[in-house]
Amino acid sequence: MQNKFQNKKTGGFTLIETLVGVVIFVLILGGVTLFSKNTWTYNSFIFSELEGSNAGRTALKNMIAEVRTASSGSNGAYAINIATANSLTFYSDIYDDGLKEKITYSLTGTTLQRTVTKPTGSPLGYTGASTTTNLVSNVTNATIFDYYDKNYDGTTAALPTPVDIASIRLIKMTITTDLDPIRAPSPITFTTQVMLRNLKDNL
8 A cells, every 4th residue: 555645745945945045035135235335325425415515504604794794803903814815814793792803714624713812901902712613624625715805896816925915805715625535425615705894995
């Protein structure tokens, strides 16, 4: 009598089936990993671009407000103290307290910084402690400031170096940032110009 169990297949997977299953699993896992990596990288690029954009816009907005109101210092000094391609020092009452703070915007390495010194003493002077804050990081352009005189008509060349401080009537400010030069996003450039309200004549 034939055994009723003789024609029944043995249960479980063969070696070939197991290997095929492992290969398919590895391929799926690799695809998911690559997708996750690409998604993270893309989001990182977008975040970096937004971060750079916000920092650049905010810095220029605040710089415009302060530079526009430049005026003589509390010690009687001229409104602008230093004017170079990557550094600008001037006086302005940024705290609306009747005293003119000494403000310096300067490029230190690749970071644009703002230093504020309050007038102290009697007579008033600017020898006290200063407060420095970082405005924008990863700045790639060396020329932040361009200066123009009363003859500026929109196409006039900037004042030559060294700048005649007494001739300055308008300042153009440019900031280019690039978080990582070897990968996206591309460098972002922000530029604006501001007239010095208390020094303007025919502008």
